[in-house]
Amino acid sequence: MREVYHEELSSFRARLVELTQSAHDALVRATRAVLDTDRELAELVIADDQTLAAEHHELDQRAIGLLARQQPVARDLRLIVAGLRMSADLARMGTLARHVAELAAQRYPSEVVPGSLRPTITAMGAVAGRLAGGARDAMLSWAPDAAAELDRDDDELDHLQALLYRQLLSGAEGVDIATAMDVTLLGRYYERYADHAVSLAKRVSYVAGARVRSSGTGRLGVEP
Amino acid sequence: MREVYHEELSSFRARLVELTQSAHDALVRATRAVLDTDRELAELVIADDQTLAAEHHELDQRAIGLLARQQPVARDLRLIVAGLRMSADLARMGTLARHVAELAAQRYPSEVVPGSLRPTITAMGAVAGRLAGGARDAMLSWAPDAAAELDRDDDELDHLQALLYRQLLSGAEGVDIATAMDVTLLGRYYERYADHAVSLAKRVSYVAGARVRSSGTGRLGVEP
Numbered sequence: 001m002r003e004v005y006h007e008e009l010s011s012f013r014a015r016l017v018e019l020t021q022s023a024h025d026a027l028v029r030a031t032r033a034v035l036d037t038d039r040e041l042a043e044l045v046i047a048d049d050q051t052l053a054a055e056h057h058e059l060d061q062r063a064i065g066l067l068a069r070q071q072p073v074a075r076d077l078r079l080i081v082a083g084l085r086m087s088a089d090l091a092r093m094g095t096l097a098r099h100v101a102e103l104a105a106q107r108y109p110s111e112v113v114p115g116s117l118r119p120t121i122t123a124m125g126a127v128a129g130r131l132a133g134g135a136r137d138a139m140l141s142w143a144p145d146a147a148a149e150l151d152r153d154d155d156e157l158d159h160l161q162a163l164l165y166r167q168l169l170s171g172a173e174g175v176d177i178a179t180a181m182d183v184t185l186l187g188r189y190y191e192r193y194a195d196h197a198v199s200l201a202k203r204v205s206y207v208a209g210a211r212v213r214s215s216g217t218g219r220l221g222v223e224p
Numbered sequence: 225m226r227e228v229y230h231e232e233l234s235s236f237r238a239r240l241v242e243l244t245q246s247a248h249d250a251l252v253r254a255t256r257a258v259l260d261t262d263r264e265l266a267e268l269v270i271a272d273d274q275t276l277a278a279e280h281h282e283l284d285q286r287a288i289g290l291l292a293r294q295q296p297v298a299r300d301l302r303l304i305v306a307g308l309r310m311s312a313d314l315a316r317m318g319t320l321a322r323h324v325a326e327l328a329a330q331r332y333p334s335e336v337v338p339g340s341l342r343p344t345i346t347a348m349g350a351v352a353g354r355l356a357g358g359a360r361d362a363m364l365s366w367a368p369d370a371a372a373e374l375d376r377d378d379d380e381l382d383h384l385q386a387l388l389y390r391q392l393l394s395g396a397e398g399v400d401i402a403t404a405m406d407v408t409l410l411g412r413y414y415e416r417y418a419d420h421a422v423s424l425a426k427r428v429s430y431v432a433g434a435r436v437r438s439s440g441t442g443r444l445g446v447e448p
Contacts, residue, residue, distance in 0.1 A: 064302075064305055067301060067305070068298075068301055071295035073292055074292075077288070077291060077292055078288075081288055081291070081308065084305065084308065084309075085312065088309065088312060165405065168401060169401060169402055169405070175401065177392060177393060177395070177399065177401065178393055180404050180405055180408075181389065181392060181393070181404055181405070181408045184404075184405045184408050184409060185409075185412065188409065188412065
């Protein structure tokens with residue numbers, strides 16, 4: 001019975017890593033679709049998000065099943081509660097990647113990002129992808145300081161978003177009202193995606209920190 | 225012991241209702257701040273969001289404490305898991321109201337919304353506020369069909385957002401690039417706020433439906 005339980009927990013953890021990889025891949029593809037005006041790739045990302053939604057639902061069911069059947073305490077409880085929240089973060093990241101892809105699909109064959117803004121969007125896509133990769137790596141190591149390592153990239157993404165908005169405002173070439181609206185939303189999608197990636201890593205730190213501390217204090221709490 | 229437990233559950237439920245009321249009030253005030261170019265009111269909403277974050281943290285702690293100490297099953301487990309997610313929805317609604325208020329504060333003494341777009345933003349604020357009020361009422365009745373009643377308002381908000389974007393694109397009076405960027409984000413904040421309000425009501429339906437069914441099947445699951 002306990003062995004099955006530990007297998008279930010371990011598989012739950014592995015599933016979180018896989019879904020983080022999927023959220024990473026979705027954003028990388030969506031960014032390529034929007035920069036390359038690639039409708040086929042955009043539609044692939046959009047279709048994949050449907051599958052992802054079902055997979056998150058399945059992960060949530062597992063978490064609730066574990067809570068109901070095993071009545072976990074201490075660090076296991078923290079892992080499962082954190083996992084439920086991570087599942088929500090991951091689902092949102094997938095949806096934000098889909099929104100990026102939807103812009104590419106809706107504007108096709110026009111391009112969403114004028115040439116003057118391509119370097120900024122390229123950089124935002126790269127940093128956001130790195131954040132998701134960092135969250136995935138954090139889940140592999142379960143290191144208590146996992147979140148700290150993502151801070152620099154998160155700051156960089158905020159700076160890139162501010163730069164993007166300044167570029168739009170300062171009359172960058174090829175920017176009309178329609179472009180400004182699309183690119184404003186695009187910037188917002190990347191920023192939200194990055195926030196969720198940082199949130200993932202924070203939850204890993206919370207579970208990992210708890211693991212270190214749990215034998216000492218047994219304190220229960222949750223990161224904001 | 226069981227009596228304390230039921231009191232804790234009942235107080236947990238009551239707290240969800242209060243926090244929904246707070247999220248409602250924050251949006252109503254933020255909308256007034258943005259339409260009346262009222263910096264003082266905007267700053268009140270911004271300051272309140274800090275308090276709200278602490279209150280959500282406290283609610284999460286309660287939920288995790290209940291899971292750890294009481295190891296609830298069936299409908300109580302569903303209520304607490306749903307409550308954790310509702311807390312996340314509510315925190316997000318508060319932050320979105322803050323973002324609306326931040327636009328008012330950052331642009332002051334300029335107005336964010338030009339006269340030509342005021343009716344649309346006024347309507348979006350009213351519908352979003354009604355959705356939050358509907359979610360609160362659903363939590364008071366815990367009726368299984370609570371979510372269905374919010375669908376019409378959610379559709380209306382989507383239509384208003386589409387109208388807003390059409391107005392921006394069709395060269396409504398007073399719309400330059402900067403205005404288009406602000407108002408695009410404003411529209412997005414209302415739309416996200418409304419989605420979270422609908423999500424709250426769906427979780428109520430999930431808990432309420434489970435209560436009706438739980439004696440029969442004992443089935444555990446979770447709405448997407």
